[in-house]
Amino acid sequence: xxxxEILFWFxxxxxxxxxxxxxVVKNPVYSALCxxxxxxxxxxxxxxxxxxxxxxxxxxxxxxxIMVLFLYIIMMxxxxxxxxxxxxxxxxxxxxxxxxxxxxxxxxxGKQADLSATVNRANxxxxxxxxxxxxxxxxxxxxxxxxxxxxxxxxxxxxxxxKNLSKV
Amino acid sequence: xxxxxxxxxxxxxxxxxxxxxxxxxxxxxxxMCIELMLNAVNxxxxxxxxxxxxxxxxxxxxxxxxxxxxxxxxxxxxxxxIFRNLQSTDTSILSKLKW
Numbered sequence: 624x625x626x627x628e629i630l631f632w633f634x635x636x637x638x639x640x641x642x643x644x645x646x647v648v649k650n651p652v653y654s655a656l657c658x659x660x661x662x663x664x665x666x667x668x669x670x671x672x673x674x675x676x677x678x679x680x681x682x683x684x685x686x687x688x689i690m691v692l693f694l695y696i697i698m699m700x701x702x703x704x705x706x707x708x709x710x711x712x713x714x715x716x717x718x719x720x721x722x723x724x725x726x727x728x729x730x731x732x733g734k735q736a737d738l739s740a741t742v743n744r745a746n747x748x749x750x751x752x753x754x755x756x757x758x759x760x761x762x763x764x765x766x767x768x769x770x771x772x773x774x775x776x777x778x779x780x781x782x783x784x785x786k787n788l789s790k791v
Numbered sequence: 792x793x794x795x796x797x798x799x800x801x802x803x804x805x806x807x808x809x810x811x812x813x814x815x816x817x818x819x820x821x822x823m824c825i826e827l828m829l830n831a832v833n834x835x836x837x838x839x840x841x842x843x844x845x846x847x848x849x850x851x852x853x854x855x856x857x858x859x860x861x862x863x864x865x866x867x868x869x870x871x872x873i874f875r876n877l878q879s880t881d882t883s884i885l886s887k888l889k890w
Binding site: 643662674681719725784 | 796802806808811813817822833842844845847849852859863864867868872874
């Protein structure tokens with residue numbers, strides 16, 4: 624068994640286990656930490672797929688920026704698990720069944736397709752050079768538009784978090 | 792490594808995320824599960840782009856990450872406003888528009 628296969632199974636197990644813990648654990652801080660572990664496992668998968676640039680960006684954006692925002696909000700909101708509203712066991716059973724059915728449909732649909740291709744790790748499309756070439760030739764306009772998206776998100780976040788909206 | 796394995800792994804991660812969105816009532820954890828679903832799709836896109844040797848899939852993942860960052864910034868600001876008005880982030884309280 625080559626080392627890359629062992630790594631694949633190990634990272635998959637870590638990702639699925641931590642994703643389950645995110646949903647199951649009561650304390651939001653613990654589920655945020657489990658989500659960070661899941662993100663690191665997915666970054667490991669990116670390294671295995673020879674996408675070094677995306678692995679680095681993934682760690683910087685998700686583990687570095689988004690999860691810090693989440694932890695900061697959890698700290699400001701300061702709640703303790705799900706707050707005391709009555710249990711809805713029926714709803715929980717229905718959500719579990721529908722998620723299981725979704726998984727069934729996705730796997731069966733995947734079985735139907737011809738997916739005999741194997742992952743070729745020898746190519747170098749994941750490098751900064753090739754991605755930058757693609758990004759600034761084919762995808763230059765979407766790149767500029769995403770800058771506008773960030774500007775509007777920034778303005779929106781500042782406006783929404785103002786205390787008194789009528790004074791703006 | 793066959794592409795099938797990546798397909799099933801992404802499907803499992805996506806379903807865990809969808810299950811979390813339905814199962815939990817805490818709005819912050821719902822947000823985390825949405826991030827999980829986005830990541831499952833990202834992983835599959837990178838796997839397929841490596842299989843076919845095309846860079847477009849990875850560029851799309853890059854854009855999805857940018858959109859996810861913007862979405863989290865705005866979403867958490869909305870969450871803070873909800874918390875300021877209701878002193879809670881439990882989504883079962885927010886049922887005024889419910890039929």
